[in-house]
Amino acid sequence: MTRLDKIRQLQQEASALEPEASMRQAVQQEVQKYAHEFLEAIGTMNAFNEDDAKGAGLNAAPIGETGRSITSLIDLVRKEVDHPALNPASGGHLGYIPGGGLFYAALGDYLADITNRYAGVFFAGPGAVRMENMLLEWMAGLAGYPAGTTGNLTSGGSIANLIAICTARDAMGIISTQIPRAVIYSTAYAHHSLEKAIRIAGLGECQHRYIPTDKAFRMDALALEAQIQQDKTEGLKPFLIIGSAGTTDTGAVDPLERIGEISARYGLWFHADAAYGGFFLLTDEGKEKLRGIASSDSVTMDPHKGLFLPYGSGAVLIKNRIQHLATHQYQANYMQDALTSTDELSPADLSPELTKHFRGLRLWLPLQLCGLAPFRACLQEKLELTRYFYEEIQKLGYETGPEPELSVVIFRRIPKTGDADTVNQKIADAIRADGRVFISTTRINGQFMLRFACLSFRTHLYHVEVLLEQLKMHTHEVVVSIE
Numbered sequence: 001m002t003r004l005d006k007i008r009q010l011q012q013e014a015s016a017l018e019p020e021a022s023m024r025q026a027v028q029q030e031v032q033k034y035a036h037e038f039l040e041a042i043g044t045m046n047a048f049n050e051d052d053a054k055g056a057g058l059n060a061a062p063i064g065e066t067g068r069s070i071t072s073l074i075d076l077v078r079k080e081v082d083h084p085a086l087n088p089a090s091g092g093h094l095g096y097i098p099g100g101g102l103f104y105a106a107l108g109d110y111l112a113d114i115t116n117r118y119a120g121v122f123f124a125g126p127g128a129v130r131m132e133n134m135l136l137e138w139m140a141g142l143a144g145y146p147a148g149t150t151g152n153l154t155s156g157g158s159i160a161n162l163i164a165i166c167t168a169r170d171a172m173g174i175i176s177t178q179i180p181r182a183v184i185y186s187t188a189y190a191h192h193s194l195e196k197a198i199r200i201a202g203l204g205e206c207q208h209r210y211i212p213t214d215k216a217f218r219m220d221a222l223a224l225e226a227q228i229q230q231d232k233t234e235g236l237k238p239f240l241i242i243g244s245a246g247t248t249d250t251g252a253v254d255p256l257e258r259i260g261e262i263s264a265r266y267g268l269w270f271h272a273d274a275a276y277g278g279f280f281l282l283t284d285e286g287k288e289k290l291r292g293i294a295s296s297d298s299v300t301m302d303p304h305k306g307l308f309l310p311y312g313s314g315a316v317l318i319k320n321r322i323q324h325l326a327t328h329q330y331q332a333n334y335m336q337d338a339l340t341s342t343d344e345l346s347p348a349d350l351s352p353e354l355t356k357h358f359r360g361l362r363l364w365l366p367l368q369l370c371g372l373a374p375f376r377a378c379l380q381e382k383l384e385l386t387r388y389f390y391e392e393i394q395k396l397g398y399e400t401g402p403e404p405e406l407s408v409v410i411f412r413r414i415p416k417t418g419d420a421d422t423v424n425q426k427i428a429d430a431i432r433a434d435g436r437v438f439i440s441t442t443r444i445n446g447q448f449m450l451r452f453a454c455l456s457f458r459t460h461l462y463h464v465e466v467l468l469e470q471l472k473m474h475t476h477e478v479v480v481s482i483e
């Protein structure tokens with residue numbers, strides 16, 4: 001066989017990678033049928049399915065030389081992926097931090113994947129990069145950040161926090177010899193992704209002060225300032241304060257305004273982690289609660305939480321573009337074509353990534369199609385539902401944590417006799433076994449707590465009523481009947 005014959009033969013063999021119109025339609029029809037079926041049923045689907053196999057059936061269909069039919073593959077997805085355990089698309093998902101998965105965001109992804117625009121570098125994909133920068137500018141406006149703020153659409157809050165921590169490290173001149181003397185401040189309720197980011201950034205040997213909190217689990221600003229003063233007196237180098245704008249455990253908002261003042265007074269970097277709470281800025285109430293967020297140097301917010309996007313959407317904003325670029329900008333010879341354009345900053349110069357998913361379109365499309373009003377209403381609905389739940393749960397005899405600041409409630413039932421932790425674990429297990437709604441649990445000051453978190457755009461009064469009914473029933477079975 002000549003080389004040309006060989007090339008033609010290979011092209012023929014590879015042709016399945018570019019299906020013709022009829023084939024595209026046939027496969028797409030099956031995919032759409034399943035998506036439609038899923039969305040039509042989502043209102044009655046469980047939020048949690050106990051399933052012992054945990055998707056192990058996937059192993060029976062190994063990757064092989066020849067392909068399989070789309071119907072057999074969708075069957076696998078339906079049974080092995082979309083059935084077991086948590087169903088995050090369900091409005092009954094009231095655990096961890098719910099998100100959702102807006103349909104229009106999926107269409108944005110679909111288009112981004114079909115056209116495969118390159119959103120890493122402005123030269124290659126000016127429209128795509130401009131779209132992402134415009135979305136970040138909109139978020140900067142929400143946070144009260146000034147013009148000239150830079151940012152990055154990340155895969156989530158963890159990477160956003162990492163970008164902020166690395167920038168803070170360099171901006172504050174924390175070089176290797178300084179690390180053991182450098183001090184980081186947060187409460188014990190800061191998200192664990194920050195600890196992870198600190199370690200990955202090479203800052204694991206810094207001093208980390210966990211500042212005491214008030215009764216509502218918010219940082220005690222007086223204690224923060226006293227600790228900074230003491231550390232300075234001892235010759236240490238305070239450099240970073242991490243404030244939470246909505247902790248994952250309890251939804252507590254640290255006193256951002258006070259932290260901003262202290263940070264400025266001592267010349268430290270203030271990072272605000274608003275991965276969960278950030279988009280409540282779209283509500284008047286949230287804006288009030290998050291007052292002072294504009295005084296931070298960097299902020300993390302997760303569109304896959306507060307804007308209900310499918311997973312894979314976080315964001316970081318950094319006030320000082322020079323410092324953001326100093327940590328992330330790189331130039332390589334093979335990128336020389338990209339260096340001629342300076343119109344807009346490129347995501348590749350503002351994050352660890354080069355080639356990346358075009359994340360802007362999945363965010364831009366739903367925001368443009370729906371406008372902001374339904375987002376604001378949905379977020380306000382979550383705040384009201386949370387207050388409703390907080391009041392109703394007390395009527396059922398539950399002890400509650402502080403009045404919710406945003407959309408998280410911690411609560412537990414204290415039995416007259418017996419161990420409270422065991423009883424509450426049993427209640428959580430019973431709710432999980434029923435499956436219609438899902439709540440998670442946490443430990444606060446060593447105590448086992450049930451946890452309600454309301455942030456899915458599909459969560460409505462109905463789901464809260466189901467949860468209350470479940471709690472009433474299981475409290476009776478587990479606690480009252482033995483008291």
Ligand SMILES: *Cc1c(COP(=O)(O)O)cnc(C)c1O
Binds near residue numbers: 159302
């Ligand atoms: C969810 C969350 C994170 C981590 O974000 P991911 O998107 O899960 O990576 C960080 N901080 C807070 C407060 C969060 O709620």
